[in-house]
Amino acid sequence: MSADGTTGHGKLFRAIVVMGAALTADACGDSTTPVDAAVHDGKVADATPRDAGKDAPHADAAADAVVIL
């Protein structure tokens, strides 16, 4: 598929990559990210700030990757 997300998982590409990169476009002078073209899919709206992560527990067992399933 093309990087513009027009085929395959194009909807996910726009919702994840395009919208994600657009969040920090102000910090890197990137004015090319097409935010308006990104997917706003109901529940896939932008996050509301919330102070969720505090007092990180220390963990010692390294894993190359941790997956959700």
Add this chain to the structure above:
Amino acid sequence: MTPAFAADLAADTRDGLAQLWHQRARSESNVHTVFTQLAADLAATGAHPQVVELARRAVGDEARHAASCQALALAYGAPVDPVATGPVRLPDYVAEPRLRAALHAINHCCIGETIACAFVASCVDACADPALREIHRDHLADEIRHARVGWAHVPTLTAGERALVAGWLPELLRAQLAAWESRIAELPEAGFPGHGYPPRAALLASVHAAVTDVVLPGFAHVALDASAAAAWYASTRA
């Protein structure tokens, strides 16, 4: 009260789903731990406020996911068994804190959580019951935000940092694919159609579609040279 999607099931189906969701609750707890580490590391190394905010929110999301997965396990009849949180962390690939945090964000979010989005999307499609589908859709919405942590962070890296992390992409992609493939191999081959677990082959296909359709094009979108990772991946699929 047993929800409709968990009622009137054959005993082996019910037991199988209970075990899957209990395992999933443990996995989500581990992801919660990893996000806790990542959020702290990003904040400590001066990441963009939006990135830190998203990562901190993910910490709470993953705790909620673990609880909802455990609730599903109980709905399918699993014995009450508190979810154990494993002492897990991502490898310290490098000593330099900012580069290490970037590698963790790329590993866990650009690759892992992006694959998770495609995985959960396939689970949504495999739900016959609207209430069960809604649970998976909630998870999908969260996973999309979690993946954005990485895709939002990469554009803030300097050109020098991007060059350094590019060299790690083949290893990060290898590690993530190994983790997903080994876990999927443990799932029932036929899955549980209608109950949010497609057959193994469909889940594997969703993982690889995420790599080819989102992860690798995504690196190009954020100007990260993934040519070595793409070449490695192509070699494994030949």
